Amino acid sequence: MLLAASLCAHAAGAAARKPPNVVVILADDLGYGDLAADGQGKIPTPAMDRLASQGVRMTSAYSAASTCTPSRYALMTGEYPWRLQGTGILPGNASLIISPSRVTLPRVFKEAGYATAAIGKWHLGLGAGTPDFNERIVPGINEVGFDYSFNMPATADRMPTVYMENGRVVNLSPGDPITVSYTHKVGDWPTGADHPELMRMKSNEGHLGTIVNGIARIGWMTGGKAALWTDQTMSDTYMKHALDFIREHKDRPFFLYYAATEPHVPRDPNPRFAGKSGVGARGDAVVQFDSEVAALMDELKRDGLDGNTLVILSSDNGPAVADGYADGALPTETKMGHHANGIYRAGKYSDYEGGIRMPFIARWPGHIKPGTVIDQPVSLTDMVATAAALTDRKLGPADAPDSFDILPTLTRGAPSQPFLLFGNPDRKYGEQASAIREGDWKLIVHVSHDEHRNPANGTPDPQGQPQLFDLSTDPREDHDVAGQHPGVVAHLTQELDAASKAGFTRPGAEAVPRMQN
Known part of the structure; x- marks a missing residue:
């Protein structure tokens, strides 16, 4: 339908052409004003600026909520999160909040023959009850439509501080089992509350749980020492798996969901990015995220895929400049005149525009005119219906009930939903x-x-x-x-x-x- 017509209009022999790959890049707490392309930010973001110049920049793009779990739930299901109880911000030991029987964003692509992968932050729960991190946890990320997953269970400031691959904790030693709690301290590992002298960055009362890598987190954990991540190499670790996935599937259609952790707290970027923004620790984290965008685009070009890949970049919610850790982000950005939310009011946690209006860039050569700016309202909730249109799938009545196909909006500025x-x-x-x-x-x-x-x-x-x-x-x-x-x-x-x-x-x-x- 739309895909076939578009391909016929732009290339001879379109019927035989491989369907487009799709890469969704989702930042964590990136504000509308953080991108130089939006004419607001003081942070250098050359990769994102280049992406915008090669595609369309949507200036009225929204998340469904101004916090991470609910906005990601909407992205994956096409359903507004407030319709279902239990979709608020989850602890790191929450059960899966997406039913494995539902039509989801990755499942639409998977059932169309795509290879699918989720790499980075998850934060939508794991398992049918309280997850046991010492076993393979099902149902999980793979059971909602991803062939491959390499993720953190929740957020960088929440326990457990381990990577998981296809439902199992990476590098877990059977003789050192993991225990996680969000109600009481477990084990004898030092906490921020008891040993503030061991913390590399000060934090508030909500981030005084177990200390890992000199950073106190939300919740308590013991065990799994060999599996603990290193914060400063996190983006490199995610990027390795993302690039490997692209290389391994360059000969078939694929859908990659790359969910970065930047610039969410704790901001502890790789030392090679220290001071690169000129706007403090949070700015350095944005620069690090921009480098990940560059690496993904470079790999697509190296593999000859960039001309047949739809890339969408956005954020889960608005910025939290000061959010639990005393990293100097707020006074530094204020001094430098950087406004993470751009001209908009408030930020993360708010229904004002600064909390829900997102940076949003889409690039698809031959289908999206380079350098386009469109002001039609769209939502991250629309990704499921858009994927269905892209793969010629008809959604059932109970599938993605709040999702609208925005391909006509991205390609020619057509209106989508009424509100x-x-x-x-x-x-x-x-x-x-x-x-x-x-x-x-x-x-x-x-x-x-x-x-x-x-x-x-x-x-x-x-x-x-x-x-x-x-x-x-x-x-x-x-x-x-x-x-x-x-x-x-x-x-x-x-x-x-x-x-x-x-x-x-x-x-x-x-x-x-x-x-x-």
């Missing part, structure tokens, strides 16, 4: 969105204290009162105009409530049966 919904499940508003954008109107139904967890987010607003913004004239969301437009507030509230209760937004879809999850 976008947002919300973090951690806020306990029930299975309902907390914000909506329709056209240039943006309504935030609930403004909670969570909007201001990031010290860079500014002065708190009155809690509990809906706020309305006209993004065409007030992209910074400085002026709440709810009082001047009660009819718009009523309309958007009705749209939000109706879509929340229906359990779907895509026409022809239906609510996901909850017994599947």
Whole structure:
């Protein structure tokens, strides 16, 4: 359909051409203003700038939530995360929150004959109950559609601090079993609370658990000493496996999900990037991420694949400049005039634009015009339906109920969905969105204290009162105009409530049966 027509339009003998490879590169806490290509950042990002010049830069791209687990859940399932309980920020020993029976982003590609791989951060849970890290954990990443996986279970600041490959901890010694807890200390390893003198970087009360590599984390762990990762070589480790996957599958279509850890805390980049940004530790982490983008693109070119690969780069949520560790990021970026969220308000944890408006670049030679800038709203939730369109798959009624095909948007700027919904499940508003954008109107139904967890987010607003913004004239969301437009507030509230209760937004879809999850 769309893929076949596009190939016919751009090359002779398109029917015999290999389907395009797809690479999704997802940063962790990268802000809209962190990219020089967006005209905001002070950090040098030549690889991302080059990617933008060769493809399309979407200026109204959003995550479904402003924190990592829920936004990644939406990316993988095409379903808004607040529709399902248990999709908030997960501990490192949580069970898998994606049903293995569901249609997922990797499964769409896998069932179309693609080789599929997930490399990097996961943070969507593992196993059917509390995972035992001393055994192969199923169901896990492979069971939701990835042929190959090499990942950290959760985040760089959470236990366990080990890599996993296809469901097993890498380099685990049977005589040194792993124990992980998020309720109490286990074992006799030093913690940040008891031994602050052993910490290389100071952290707050939420990051005073077990110390690994001189960094205290969230949670407690003991055992698995031979399996512990080294923070400063993490990106190199992930990149090796990503490049190996590309080389090994260069003769067949593949889907690579590369989920980097930068610039999430703790920021401990490889020494070769120290000071390279001129904007402090967080900036150095962004430079390190940019080098990973360069390495992936160089490998695609070296293997003769870059001309037939759709590359999409984005972030899971907005920036957290100060988030648990005293690495000097906030004062340094303030001094240097770098605004990680660009012109937008707030950051991670917030429904304001700084928390949910993402950098988003797509490159596909012959299909996406180089140097294009498009302002149509799109969402990371749309990736499943887009993959289905790319592979000529028809989604069932309960498949990816909130996902829209955005290939026409990326290739020619066509509108996609009528409105976008947002919300973090951690806020306990029930299975309902907390914000909506329709056209240039943006309504935030609930403004909670969570909007201001990031010290860079500014002065708190009155809690509990809906706020309305006209993004065409007030992209910074400085002026709440709810009082001047009660009819718009009523309309958007009705749209939000109706879509929340229906359990779907895509026409022809239906609510996901909850017994599947």
